[in-house]
Amino acid sequence: MKILEEKIKSEGIVLGSDILKVDSFLNHQIDPFLMLQIGKVFAEKFKPNSISKVLTIESSGIAPALMTSLQLQVPMIFARKHESRTLSGNFFSASVYSYTKQTENQIAISKKFIGPKDRVLIIDDFLANGQAVQGLLDIISQAGAVAVGVGIVIEKRFQAGHNLILSKKLPLISLASIDRFENGQVIFCKKEVASHAN
Amino acid sequence: MKILEEKIKSEGIVLGSDILKVDSFLNHQIDPFLMLQIGKVFAEKFKPNSISKVLTIESSGIAPALMTSLQLQVPMIFARKHESRTLSGNFFSASVYSYTKQTENQIAISKKFIGPKDRVLIIDDFLANGQAVQGLLDIISQAGAVAVGVGIVIEKRFQAGHNLILSKKLPLISLASIDRFENGQVIFCKKEVASHAN
Numbered sequence: 007m008k009i010l011e012e013k014i015k016s017e018g019i020v021l022g023s024d025i026l027k028v029d030s031f032l033n034h035q036i037d038p039f040l041m042l043q044i045g046k047v048f049a050e051k052f053k054p055n056s057i058s059k060v061l062t063i064e065s066s067g068i069a070p071a072l073m074t075s076l077q078l079q080v081p082m083i084f085a086r087k088h089e090s091r092t093l094s095g096n097f098f099s100a101s102v103y104s105y106t107k108q109t110e111n112q113i114a115i116s117k118k119f120i121g122p123k124d125r126v127l128i129i130d131d132f133l134a135n136g137q138a139v140q141g142l143l144d145i146i147s148q149a150g151a152v153a154v155g156v157g158i159v160i161e162k163r164f165q166a167g168h169n170l171i172l173s174k175k176l177p178l179i180s181l182a183s184i185d186r187f188e189n190g191q192v193i194f195c196k197k198e199v200a201s202h203a204n
Numbered sequence: 205m206k207i208l209e210e211k212i213k214s215e216g217i218v219l220g221s222d223i224l225k226v227d228s229f230l231n232h233q234i235d236p237f238l239m240l241q242i243g244k245v246f247a248e249k250f251k252p253n254s255i256s257k258v259l260t261i262e263s264s265g266i267a268p269a270l271m272t273s274l275q276l277q278v279p280m281i282f283a284r285k286h287e288s289r290t291l292s293g294n295f296f297s298a299s300v301y302s303y304t305k306q307t308e309n310q311i312a313i314s315k316k317f318i319g320p321k322d323r324v325l326i327i328d329d330f331l332a333n334g335q336a337v338q339g340l341l342d343i344i345s346q347a348g349a350v351a352v353g354v355g356i357v358i359e360k361r362f363q364a365g366h367n368l369i370l371s372k373k374l375p376l377i378s379l380a381s382i383d384r385f386e387n388g389q390v391i392f393c394k395k396e397v398a399s400h401a402n
Binding site for chain 2: 008072
């Protein structure tokens, strides 16, 4: 997605060997027009898949997931994160390990909102090691629902998440695919949109 | 806002004397069309105020704030919550006490994204005791910016937040104003939209 890559080039800040800071438009300050465009692209790609729910995790996934759900005309659900809190039996839950923060969180979704009839699209802001997507897939499986695909705003292709999702035969759309960081610069993968939907 | 009140009546669950659960459309599962309508109403009400930024707190404020910012054509910023973590000097921060959870959180906004030229609209999903709004006002003041108004999706008029905001001479728009809970039912204030903007 051209405008996204340009935004990353002009505003993204590379920290160390594997962190990209995009807090000016994606995960602290938000550019609502860019989110709308992102939602339109995801919706167009996944429309043939008869999605019934869009799923993400608080907080940075909410903006792109909301715009996608608006375009697909279905509800969006964001999983809540709980630190070592006992959840009641009304929730599906899964563990998500964050390599960046080195913490283990429980994520949870109310059993009221996801069930065997659902065809679920996962949306998230970043794909690194794939732990968040893995946790959501775990919850989708507990609910007896079907995971239809994964839409990612920015993936770091050099980390494990990309191959983890492909190994599950899940369609993956990443709007910006980063091959590597080089001298503090972002080098994108050659294909503009890394589509594995077909 | 009629459709919001109807949604609260049909899907909201009253717990005890002061909790309203609306997790089917506002703060866990999200109805994107309702959020779009909410954004349109806030934008229309506050458009004359030359807003430059929309401000909220993660996570439940993000959806209504994003839709408002889309309509106003300005960026949205969500404050991040930190539990007793030391913040660097690059952030404005404030303390927010949650009566529901009985916890004190730090909220923080990067100094890069708010400054003396900004005219800020605060958006949040709920107004109860007003602690979250108070924290955001604190940050706006630290930044030397101007708070232009407050837009709330659901206010519990019987708690302290409503009068707290009015005491600061700030315009307050609440799309659903709850007068009280009675036998597990929601009783709204008589005026459909509690507008104090003029």
